[in-house]
Amino acid sequence: MAHYDFNMPVSEEQVRALRINDTVTLNGTLFGIRDATYIHMFDHDRKTRFDMRGHAVIHTAPNVKQTARSEETPAGYASVCVGTTTSARMERFTRPLMEQYGVRITIGKGGLFAASQAAFSEIGGAYLAIIGGAAALETTWIEQIEDVDLDDLNPESLWKFRVQGFGPLLVAMDSHGGNLYTEVNNAAREKRAGVLATLGVKN
Numbered sequence: 001m002a003h004y005d006f007n008m009p010v011s012e013e014q015v016r017a018l019r020i021n022d023t024v025t026l027n028g029t030l031f032g033i034r035d036a037t038y039i040h041m042f043d044h045d046r047k048t049r050f051d052m053r054g055h056a057v058i059h060t061a062p063n064v065k066q067t068a069r070s071e072e073t074p075a076g077y078a079s080v081c082v083g084t085t086t087s088a089r090m091e092r093f094t095r096p097l098m099e100q101y102g103v104r105i106t107i108g109k110g111g112l113f114a115a116s117q118a119a120f121s122e123i124g125g126a127y128l129a130i131i132g133g134a135a136a137l138e139t140t141w142i143e144q145i146e147d148v149d150l151d152d153l154n155p156e157s158l159w160k161f162r163v164q165g166f167g168p169l170l171v172a173m174d175s176h177g178g179n180l181y182t183e184v185n186n187a188a189r190e191k192r193a194g195v196l197a198t199l200g201v202k203n
Contacts, residue, residue, distance in 0.1 A: 001019075001021045002022045002023075003022065003023045003024070003025070003168060004017070004022065004024045005024075006025070006027065007027050008026060008027065008030070008054070009053060009054025009055050009104075010055075010104055010105070011054065012123075012124035015104045015105065015124050015126050015175060016124050016176075018126045018171045018174050019171065019174050020172060020173065020174050020179065021170070021171065021180065022170075023167065023168035023169065023170055024105075024126075024128055024171060025165055025167035025168050025169070026056060026105075026167060026169070027164055028162070028163065029146070029161070029162065030056055030057075030142075030161045030163045030166060031050065031055055031056070031058070031103075031158065031159065032058050032060040032062060032158070032160075032161060033057045033058070033059065033060070033158055033159075034061045034085060034090075035089055035090060035156065036153045037150060037156050037157065038090055038097070040153060041150075041158075042093055042096050046150060048101075048149045048150060048158050050149055050158065050160060052101040052102060052103050053102030053103075054102060054104055055102075055104065055105070056103070056104065056105035057103055057105070057106055057107065058084060058108065058130075058161075059084055059086070059087050059107065059109070060082055060085060060159070061156045062079060062080075062081065062159060063081040063083075063155070064077040064078060064079055064080055065077070065078050065080055072144065073144070074144070074145075074147065075145045075160075076148075077145045077148060078145065079139055079142050079161075080139075081136065082135065082138055082139045082161070083134075083135030083138065084107065084109050084132075084134070084135070084138065085108065085109065086108065087108030087111060087127075088110055088111070090112075091112050091113050094106060094112060094115065094119050094120075094125075095115065095116070095118075095119040098123045098125055099123065104125050105125060105127075105128060106125070106128070107127075107129075107169060108127070108129070109130055109132050111129070111172055111173060111179070111180075111181040116173070117173055117177065117179060120174065120175045121175050121176070126174050126175060127172050127173035128169035128171060128172065129169065129171075138166075141163050141164065141167070142161050142162070142163050143161075143162045144161070144162040145159060145162075146162045147160040
């Protein structure tokens with residue numbers, strides 16, 4: 001296990017160095033994205049003005065408050081609570097986000113599936129896990145909402161956050177086929193089978 005401090009954006013080589021159970025801390029830019037954002041970008045062919053090459057996205061629709069634009073709030077928004085949502089619903093968008101926009105890292109809860117694993121392996125990417133219920137802590141890692149695009153979808157806009165010390169986050173899926181969710185599931189099934197066997201119960 002190793003720890004990596006990434007100043008975003010990152011290269012394919014940096015992402016391919018990651019292995020499951022490593023930890024990562026992000027600094028710089030982080031993009032917030034969610035279901036409606038993906039649907040409009042890929043099903044309705046809406047484009048963003050943001051350059052996302054080499055960057056990370058986090059599955060979120062943040063709770064924000066509208067403010068006057070200022071040096072502290074250049075996008076006219078301040079963070080109230082930036083939590084993370086379950087990633088499974090957004091499985092079909094992993095590959096096009098990587099292929100069309102150059103995104104390297106996805107952050108969320110609960111993991112993704114085989115199609116995303118294949119995209120990580122073929123293109124060079126990783127999935128970083130956040131434990132549910134950590135929204136208050138996550139919010140402290142966000143210094144500023146720098147910009148926002150597709151804001152008619154608010155709160156499922158495309159958010160550009162400035163982050164400092166965002167993490168440590170756990171590498172749960174890597175570009176080498178490593179999948180922490182699969183490993184934990186297999187270990188739990190083996191343990192269950194062993195317990196049932198000692199009880200004389202046929203599995």
